[in-house]
Amino acid sequence: MQPISSLSPQPLWRWFETICSIPHPSKQEIALRDHIQAWAEARGLETQLDQVGNLIIRKHATAGMETRKGVILQAHLDMVPQKNADTDHDFGTDPIRAHIDGDWVTADGTTLGADNGIGMASALAVLEADDLEHGPIEVLLTIDEEAGMTGAFGLEAGVLTGEILINTDSEEEGEVYMGCAGGVDAALTLTVAREALPEEMATVEIALTGLKGGHSGCDIHLGRGNANKLLARFLFGHGDELGLRLSALRGGSLRNAIPREAWMTVSLPQANLARLEQRISEFRALLENELAAVEPGLSLTLSSADAPAEVFAAADQQTLVALMHAAPNGVIRMSDEFDGVVETSLNMGVVTTQQSGVEILCLIRSTIDSGRSMVENMLSALAQLAGAELSLSGAYPGWQPDAASPIMQVVRETYQRKFGSLPNIMVIHAGLECGLFKKPYPKLDMVSIGPTIRFPHSPDEKVEIATVEKYWQLLTEVLKAIPNR
Template identity: 65%
Template sequence: MTTLSQLQPQALWQWFEQICAIPHPSKHEQALSAHIQAWAKDKQLDVVEDKVGNLIIKKPATAGMENCKTVVLQAHIDMVPQKNADKEHDFEKDPIEAYVDGDWVKAKGTTLGADNGIGMASALAVLGADDIAHGPLEVLLTIDEEAGMTGAFGLEAGMLEAEILINTDSEQEGEIYMGCAGGVDAQLTVPMVWQSPEPTNASYKLSVSGLKGGHSGVNIHLGRGNANKLLARFLFDHADELAIELTQFVGGSLRNAIPREAAISFMIPPENLTLLQTRIGEFQALVREELAIADPGTLLTLEEIPAEKQVMSEDCQQILVDLLNACPNGVIRMSDEVEGVTETSLNVGVISTESDSVQILCLIRSLIDSGRSEVEGVLTSLANLAGANVEFSGAYPGWKPDNSSPVMASVRQTYEAIYNKEPTIMVIHAGLECGLFKKPYPEMDMVSIGPTIRYPHSPDEKVNITTVGQYWKLLLAVLERTPAKD
C-alpha cells in the first residue's frame, strides 16, 4: 500500500504526513507549532512566534536572487475537527489517519486537514530545500483561521518585510484567486421557560444524519441539506399534530461547516408513537426525493430515551420552531460580477440548548459589505419578532479584487507557460485571510493558489494527488520568477 511519504513531490508529502501525526485543531495548535519551531531552529532558520501565536520563519535568497523582492508564503496551522458519529477520535490527542485511495488522499472517518495542511507542507518543504530557486523568503503560519481568524487579526505591522504574499489556502487547481468574501458571526439567543411535562408522556430522541455537510462557503451553492433546518421543518410540520413537548435541540458543531447531524429530544403521548413513526418515514422519503442529487443519504433515527423532568413551555417552543423555520439558510444571492460565484450566504451552523435559552450560531458571508448588512438586518428583524436576542461578532473584511495586481499577472503568465492553457481568475466565497492582512500591510500584493481539495470541513474531505504536484510545480516556477526590487 502506498504511503503518503512515497508520493511526489516527496518533501511536501513527508511534511504533510508529519502534520497529520500531530493534533492541531483550531485553538490547539501548540504541539504542531512547537514541532515546526524546533525544526526551523535545527535548520538554522530565523523563526519568531508573535504575541498571538503566529509563526514567522525567514530564509535568505538563493545565490543570484538576493536583489529580488521578498515573498511571503502563507498558510494557517489549524484544521477543522469534524468526524462521523460512529468514529472514535479525539482531535486533541489522536493523529489523523490519512491514506491513499487512487489519485486521492483521504482520512478515515474524520476531516483530513488538507485545508490548509497541504499549503503549510508546501511552504515548509520550500524552507527545507537546498535546490529551489527563490528570492528572500518568509513563511507566515497563522493560528485559529477556522474558528475566528485570531492569528490574522493579531498580525502586526512590521513583522513582515515582504512585498508579495502567496496565500496557499485555495482549493481548486487551475484557478487563481484574487478576492474573497468577508463574514460575521451571528448568535441568536432564544429565552427558555421550562415546565413539567405531561406525566404519562414518553421520551424520544430523533436524529438526522447521513448528510454530506461541507464548507459553508465553498460548498454552500451545492444545495446540500442542513440538519438543523431539516429538524426545524419537521417540527413546524408535525409538532402540534403529535403533541410534541421539546426538551432539547442540538445540531452542528462549527459555524463554518454545513451541519451534517442534529437531534431533538422530546416527549409525546404514548398513543401518538405510531403516527410519529409514520410521519418520520414520510419526511425521510420526502427529503430524500428533494435532495436526491445534492444529498441523497438523509437518515432519520428514532430512539426511546429516559423520561425528562422538564420541557419547554408551549410559547417558548413555538417561538423557537417558528424562528428556526423562518431563518434563511444557504445562498442568499449569486454574484452579478463573477459568474457562478455566491455573493451572499448564511449558514445556520450550530444549535445548543442551555439552561435558560437555546442558542443558534450562524455565519454570514458576502463579497460586498451591503450584502452582509442586509442579512444582519434580516436576522435582527427575526429576533425582534421572536423576542430573541441577536449579537454579531468576529466581523472580518473581504479581500477586494485588484485586476491590476502584478503578482496575479505573474502567476497567470507562469501557469500559461507551464500548462499551455489559461487559468481561471476567480473570487472565492470563503474567508481567506488576505483581507485582514491588508490592514497592517496595505501595499502588499497578494494572490491565492492551491491544489484541488474536495469537501473541506467534512469527513469526506480529500485532496487530489495529481493536482498537488501541479500546484507545487506552479509555486516553484512563480518563486523562480520573483521580480527584482524596484
C-alpha cells in the same frame, strides 16, 4: 498500504504526513507550531513568534536571486475537527489517519486537514529545499484561522518585510484567487421557560444523520441539507399535530461547517407514537426525494429515550421552531460581477440547548459589505419578532480584487507557460485571511493558489494527488519568476 510520504512531490507529502501526526485542531495548534519552529531553528533558519502566536520563518535568497522582491508564503496552522458519529477519534490527542484512496488522499472518518495542511506543507518544503531558485522568503503560519482568524487579526505592521504574499489556502487547481468574502459570526439566543412533563407521555429521540455537510463558503451553493433547518422543518410541520414537546435540541458543531447531524428529544402522548413513526417515514421519503442527488447517505431515525423532568413551555417552543424555520439559510444572492460566485450567504451552523434557552450560531459571508449588513438586519428583524437576542462578533473584511495585481500577472503567465492553458481568475466565497492582512500591510500584492480539495470541513474531505503535483510545480516556478525590486 502505501504511505502518503511516498507520493510526489515527496518533500511536500513528507511534511503533510508529519502535520497529520501532530494534533492541531483550532486553538490546539501550539504543539505543531513548536515542532515546526524547533525544526527551523535546527536548520539555522530565523524564526519569530509575534504577539498573538503566529510563527514567522525566514530563509535567505538563493545565489543570484538576492535582488528579487521578497515573498511571504502564508498558511494557517489549524484544521477543522469534524468526524462521523461512529468514528472513535480525539482531535486533541489522536493523529489524523490519512491514506491513499485511488487518485485522492483522505482520512478515516474525520476531516483530513488538507485545508490548510497541504499549503503549510508546501511552504515548509520550500524552506527545506536546497535545489529551488527563489528570492528572500518569509513563511507566515497563522493560528486559529478556522475558529476566529485570531492570528490574522493580531498580525501587526512591521513584522513582515516581503512585498508579495502568496496565500496557499485555495482549494481548486487551475483557479487563481484575487479576492474573497468577508464575514461575521451571529448568535441568536432565545430564552425558553420550562414546565413539568405532562403525564402519560412517551419520550423519543429523533436523529438526522449521514448528511455530507462541508465548507459553509465553498460548498454553500451545492444545495446540501442543513440538519438543523431540516429538523426545524419537521417540527414546524408536525409538532402541533403530534403534540410534540421538546426538551433538547442540538445540531452541528462549527459555525463555518454545514451541519451534517442534528438530534432532538421530544415527548408526546402515547396514543400518537404510531402516527409519529408514520410521519417520520413520510418525511424521510420526502427528503430522500428532494435531496437524492446531493445527500445519498441521509438517515432519519427514531429511538426511545429517557423521560425528562421538564419540557419547553409550549409558547416558547412554538417561537423557537418558527424562528429556526423562518431564518434564512444558504445562498442569499449570487454575484453579478463574478459569474458562478456566491455573493452573500448564511449558514445556521450550531444549535445547542442550555438550561436557560437555546443558542443558534450562524456565519454570514458576503463579498460586499452591504450584503453582509442586509443579512445582519434580517436576523435582527427575526430576533425582534421572536423576542430573542442577537449578537454579532468576529467581523472580518473581504479581500477586494485588484485587477492590476503584478503577482496575479506573474502567476497567470507562469501557469500558461508551464501547463499550456490559462488559469481561471476567481473570487472565492470563503474567508481567506488576505483581507485582514491588508490593514497592517496595505501595499501587499496578494494572490491565492492551491490544489483541488473536495468537501473541506467534513469527514469526506480529500485532496487530489495529481493536483498537488501541479500546485507544487506552479508554486516553485512562480518563486523563480518573481521580478526584481
